[in-house]
Amino acid sequence: KNEVEQSPQNLTAQEGEFITINCSYSVGISALHWLQQHPGGGIVSLFMLSSGKKKHGRLIATINIQEKHSSLHITASHPRDSAVYICATQGGSEKLVFGKGMKLTVNP
């Protein structure tokens, strides 16, 4: 059974800081998703990774398949980045296994 762990669970940062959110998982996967959950509850997909690195705007996601670890980086953080960031893994089926999420607060 795949376990998905995220660290830290909460993070408070100042505007402009570089932020790293970590995700580790316990079994081999076919894909890893980074998701953002807004305070109202809605979920937005940020990245889907199976290897390497992806970049979109100020967000960068990396994955190390051998170490079963992924990171989400936010450069030049802004208060509008405040949200819960969730890592979810996918094995050989359509089912996603979610981590608990990391609550990010960026203060102006």
Place this chain on the structure above:
Amino acid sequence: EPEVTQTPSHQVTQMGQEVILRCVPISNHLYFYWYRQILGQKVEFLVSFYNNEISEKSEIFDDQFSVERPDGSNFTLKIRSTKLEDSAMYFCASSGSGANTGELFFGEGSRLTVL
């Protein structure tokens, strides 16, 4: 930008009542999902649906739950006889080519409160 829409946004019901949560996935998508999130807990997979049938379901998705794509645009989740523990946010999602090859699009969620 295309989006997944869910209705209702919030429903309050009495224990034992039937509830239908509705979703309109993105129009050319082929894979559909329901997830739920009990307050303060992780998001959990309920069911995936492809080619007009359930492709996978979790142990949560027991006989009280059913899904349907009645008209080629809506995707519904029915809970036949609600229990207190069914209170949660329910998310519909869709994908064009499957979640491990393409992006997942989530709806805003339907909050179900069972009294």
